[in-house]
Amino acid sequence: MLQARVEHGEILTRADLLAAGMRPRQITIAVREGRLQRLRRDRYLVGSLDGVDQAVRVGGRLACVSLLAQLGVFVLDDSRLHVHVDHSMSRLRSPHDRQRALDQRSRRNLDLHWWTLRGDGATLGHVGLFDAVAQAIRCQPPRAAVATIDSILHLGLMTHAELCDVFGCLPDCYRVLLSLADGIAESGPETLMRLILRQLGLRFQAQVKIPGVGRVDFLVEGWLIIECDSKAHHEGWAKQRQDRRRDLAAAARGYATLRPLAEDIMYDTVLVAQSVRGIARTRRRRAA
Numbered sequence: 001m002l003q004a005r006v007e008h009g010e011i012l013t014r015a016d017l018l019a020a021g022m023r024p025r026q027i028t029i030a031v032r033e034g035r036l037q038r039l040r041r042d043r044y045l046v047g048s049l050d051g052v053d054q055a056v057r058v059g060g061r062l063a064c065v066s067l068l069a070q071l072g073v074f075v076l077d078d079s080r081l082h083v084h085v086d087h088s089m090s091r092l093r094s095p096h097d098r099q100r101a102l103d104q105r106s107r108r109n110l111d112l113h114w115w116t117l118r119g120d121g122a123t124l125g126h127v128g129l130f131d132a133v134a135q136a137i138r139c140q141p142p143r144a145a146v147a148t149i150d151s152i153l154h155l156g157l158m159t160h161a162e163l164c165d166v167f168g169c170l171p172d173c174y175r176v177l178l179s180l181a182d183g184i185a186e187s188g189p190e191t192l193m194r195l196i197l198r199q200l201g202l203r204f205q206a207q208v209k210i211p212g213v214g215r216v217d218f219l220v221e222g223w224l225i226i227e228c229d230s231k232a233h234h235e236g237w238a239k240q241r242q243d244r245r246r247d248l249a250a251a252a253r254g255y256a257t258l259r260p261l262a263e264d265i266m267y268d269t270v271l272v273a274q275s276v277r278g279i280a281r282t283r284r285r286r287a288a
Contacts (some may be wrong), residue, residue, distance in 0.1 A: 010045070010125075011039075011043060011056055011124040012043075012044045012045070012046070012124070013043065013044070013124070014042055016044075017044060023144070027044075028275075031044075034086075035211070036135060037053065039053055039056045039057045040056065040093060040098045041073045043124065046257075047084075047223075049125065051066050051070060051081065052125040052126055054083075054095035054096065055081065055083040055084075055126070056124065056125055057096070058081075058083050058092055058099075058102060058110070059085060059089045059090075059091065059092045060083040060084050060085035060086070060089065060092075060095070061083065061084045061122065061124070062082070062083065062125060062126040062127070063082045063083055063084035063113050063126065063131065063132055063135055063257060064082035064084070064135035065077070065078050065135075065136045065139060065140065066080075067126050067132040068132050068136055068148065068152075071129075071155075072155060073151045073152055073155065073157065074147050074148055074151035074187065075140065075144070075148055076141070076144035076148075076188070076266060077140075077144075080110060080111050081095060081111070082111045082112050082113065082135070083095075083106050083110065083112055084114075084115075084117070084131070084135070085112050085125045085251070087114060087116070087209050092112075093104075094106040094203070095110060103210060105262060109148070111139070113135050113139075114199070116129060117131050118134065118169050123156065127157065130165070133148075133149075133152060133158065134170060137149070137166070137174055137177065138174070143269075144188075146177050146180045146181050146191060146195060146266075147188040147189075147191035147192055148188075148189040149163060150182065150183055150184075150188075151188060151191075153183025154183045154184070154185060154186060160183075161229075163181075164180055170279070173259055180198075184206050185206065186207075187262070188262075188266070189262040189265040189266060190217055192265050192266060192269065193217070193218060193226060193228050193260070193265050193272070194218070196265070196269055196272060196273050196276065197218065197226075197276070199273070200273060202220050202221055202272055203221050203222070204218050204220045204221070205218065205219045206281050210225075210250065210253070212249050212252075212253060213246055213253065213255070214246060216250075219255075220280070223255055223256060223283065224256050224276075224279060224280070225250055225255050225256065225258070226257075226259075226260070227242075227243070227259045228260065228262055229259045229260070229261055243259070246286045248255050256279065256283075258275065258276065260272045
């Protein structure tokens with residue numbers, strides 16, 4: 001059996017395993033029996049660790065949005081595996097087969113980051129939070145990067161001062177993104193919705209408590225409530241009934257309610273912006 005000092009999900013070298021009390025023959029048997037994975041030369045994994053094992057098998061560390069998504073941080077798209085690779089690394093392998101060289105087919109869903117690590121916290125399996133954030137800011141579209149920064153602030157993973165240090169390692173053109181984040185948004189779609197409202201030039205407040213209605217995501221121009229609905233938080237008929245009764249309570253008090261889907265806020269911002277603009281124009285015309 002593996003020694004207690006070898007933790008499940010930890011990337012280890014052969015020296016680590018020997019220091020934990022394993023003998024060379026025990027290592028060989030553990031690999032053969034599947035209790036220990038040999039990801040590549042001198043890199044072993046006890047158990048499984050989604051994403052990290054693939055990144056190490058390639059020849060690097062889990063990085064960028066792939067790591068942030070595992071930490072619960074909002075990223076717009078984590079469908080591709082992001083791997084940090086040292087400049088000295090050679091003989092990159094397929095993320096699924098250490099015996100196969102990394103080729104064009106293997107790289108279709110893979111993004112490699114070849115920069116020098118700046119922050120602390122890197123392990124054999126993943127980069128530190130500092131570098132993951134810096135990579136994600138450069139790797140994502142500007143709006144998505146702002147939502148990621150908001151999420152990090154909201155979760156308390158980094159302070160504003162620590163994020164300033166991250167931006168100090170990036171080109172000056174990225175600094176404006178930090179000025180657009182405030183950490184108030186409770187989800188990525190809320191941040192993206194805030195940016196849409198800002199772009200439209202509308203007056204709005206976030207996380208407003210309305211008597212008789214409750215707290216709403218946005219109150220726009222003093223009369224339009226916008227709720228950023230997502231499947232994760234609004235599944236089931238019971239929740240839909242509750243939301244519709246809230247909308248009725250809001251209407252009774254003179255408020256209109258718009259509930260764009262989170263997926264539309266994230267991937268069809270033009271449609272959402274047109275919808276908000278159309279409602280606002282209609283109200284202005286009637287007021288005139």
